[in-house]
Amino acid sequence: MDMTRIRDHMVEHHVVGRGIHDQNVTRAMRMVPREKFVDPGFEEFAYEDAPLAIGEGQTISQPFIVALMIEKADLDAGDKVLEVGTGSGYASALISRIARHVYSVERHERLALQARERFERLGYCNIDVRVGDGSKGWAKAAPFDAIIVSAGAPEVPAALKEQLDLGGRLIIPVGGGEEQRLKRITRTGPATFEEEDLGGVLFVPLIGEDAWTAAHPMYT
Numbered sequence: 001m002d003m004t005r006i007r008d009h010m011v012e013h014h015v016v017g018r019g020i021h022d023q024n025v026t027r028a029m030r031m032v033p034r035e036k037f038v039d040p041g042f043e044e045f046a047y048e049d050a051p052l053a054i055g056e057g058q059t060i061s062q063p064f065i066v067a068l069m070i071e072k073a074d075l076d077a078g079d080k081v082l083e084v085g086t087g088s089g090y091a092s093a094l095i096s097r098i099a100r101h102v103y104s105v106e107r108h109e110r111l112a113l114q115a116r117e118r119f120e121r122l123g124y125c126n127i128d129v130r131v132g133d134g135s136k137g138w139a140k141a142a143p144f145d146a147i148i149v150s151a152g153a154p155e156v157p158a159a160l161k162e163q164l165d166l167g168g169r170l171i172i173p174v175g176g177g178e179e180q181r182l183k184r185i186t187r188t189g190p191a192t193f194e195e196e197d198l199g200g201v202l203f204v205p206l207i208g209e210d211a212w213t214a215a216h217p218m219y220t
């Protein structure tokens, strides 16, 4: 199978074709082999615009949504970025091809270790992965130019807002139930934030101290 051609087709059809024009994002998507971030046996489905199971009841997100979140984070080459919810590692890998450094937090140890191995194998050496509760952010590495949360929170966790640099952007799905609203929170001053609604999305829950509890109905 010619993965480069299939990947280019996915970018043209599902990403550019649906309105994502940020060249940083489309270049990164043409570069990162999504088939290396899915479970063995699922490679042939890697370039469909759909989430796929990755174990632990979690998913690698749909490529279009990942592209949208990264585009809305408005990344620059010098940026330091936090991703909450490493999962397969695919979104962190894309961000690492655009930004200076990525800090990525995942609550499931197996997923975090697997993502770290994938980054090493691909030679993506500007990503640090930690096992833990990303609803508390990553205080030691803060402040961040951007924070992307790849799981749905009941409310915007205070720690994530606090860990944004001035002008920093936080992209996060927020809301009860299975569907959330994708929000962009921009830090406009030491204690001021601007909030925008980017539309409806569907994410697995963010489970943590400043998020849903493990008793969430979708929790497995």
Ligand code: SAM
Binding pocket: 058, 059, 060, 061, 084, 085, 086, 087, 088, 089, 090, 091, 092, 105, 106, 107, 108, 111, 132, 133, 134, 135, 150, 151, 203, 204, 205, 206, 207, 208, 209, 211
């Ligand atoms: N970005 C991922 C990718 O590219 O494959 C997909 C993320 S998946 C939709 C959401 C991830 O968030 C899951 O792996 C889940 O275990 C993780 N997660 C949920 N709550 C978390 C928390 N409080 N801290 C860190 N990770 C969390």
